[in-house]
Amino acid sequence: MSTQEAAATWDAEWEEEARAELRRRQGLGARYDAENAPHRELAWARSGTAFFARKLAELGDDELDEPSLLAGWSRRHLVAHVGYNGRALTRLTEWARTGEETPMYSSAEQRNAEIERGSTLPARALRNLFAHSEVHLNVEWRDLPEAAWDAEVRTAQGRTVPARETAWMRTREVWVHAVDLDNGGSFYDFPRDLLEELLADVLRSWQRRGEHVALTLAPAGAEQVVVGQGGPTVSGALPDLVRWLTGRGARRLTSSTGEVPEIPRWF
Known part of the structure; x- marks a missing residue:
């Protein structure tokens, strides 16, 4: 274990x-x-x-x-x-x-x-x-x-x-x-396990709607999450990544392409 x-x-x-x-x-x-x-x-x-x-x-x-x-x-x-x-x-x-x-x-x-x-x-x-x-x-x-x-x-x-x-x-x-x-x-007020579930919820929502999203999420201090076939790597603290994924801005995030990509709505 x-x-x-x-x-x-x-x-x-x-x-x-x-x-x-x-x-x-x-x-x-x-x-x-x-x-x-x-x-x-x-x-x-x-x-x-x-x-x-x-x-x-x-x-x-x-x-x-x-x-x-x-x-x-x-x-x-x-x-x-x-x-x-x-x-x-x-x-x-x-x-x-x-x-x-x-x-x-x-x-x-x-x-x-x-x-x-x-x-x-x-x-x-x-x-x-x-x-x-x-x-x-x-x-x-x-x-x-x-x-x-x-x-x-x-x-x-x-x-x-x-x-x-x-x-x-x-x-x-x-x-x-x-x-x-x-x-x-702030999303920094959220429990970490809740942030992880919110991230998963966004990905489930995209999948249900058939959204074709290809990117890699790199939360600080945690394993990367590959979405679709993978793509630009977006890095940052987990609260900042979840804020972005839920449609509330991309502050403090970095992207391997230099610009944080556009993503579909949450739900």
Whole structure:
């Protein structure tokens, strides 16, 4: 067993022991995620929610009117999006639990109109939208039965996925959009294993869409990742590479061709 494999095994054992100890302390009657739940992704989603909440709390009400890092969206639009995304993922979780189809959104037009309306809410109501939606989603996750985690639901992009995918979908939203609030959040705040999974997620997204990408990623201190048939080598710290791959700029990166290449969108 390699050192990396041994560390991963130790982490998994430590997490299981920590969950068991928490249950002993909380006693009978406490409610927990099902054993079949995606515990790693749920932990990421919950810590990312706390990260987003902290960055949001640092902003004054007037600062919500200022631009986010997403073109055409103010911070108000971004907070509304994250709040309504929580509600949309709650609908998928309810679908898995009840078997009754409840799509994320009725249409792309409905989603966009919802965000636009949400961006006009008073600041307090906008903050409550985020807070209440994340609590509702977390309750649905916690109470989802074992078998329901593998029930199939459909994403807004039309992909059929098991309900466990909702934890990863939320992880992406809260962590990356915390940076998009543009008040000091950084990909350098992300856990390394989350950065590695985000990198893999971008590559999976390209593959699903049939994007023909040929390049080599060279994260500092880690093995290179060959994409497609390989191509220009883009080097830099892992947080900077992931920021670029997710469409948020190529700062501090270098390329073997002298210019960092254009890449397809993430999703």
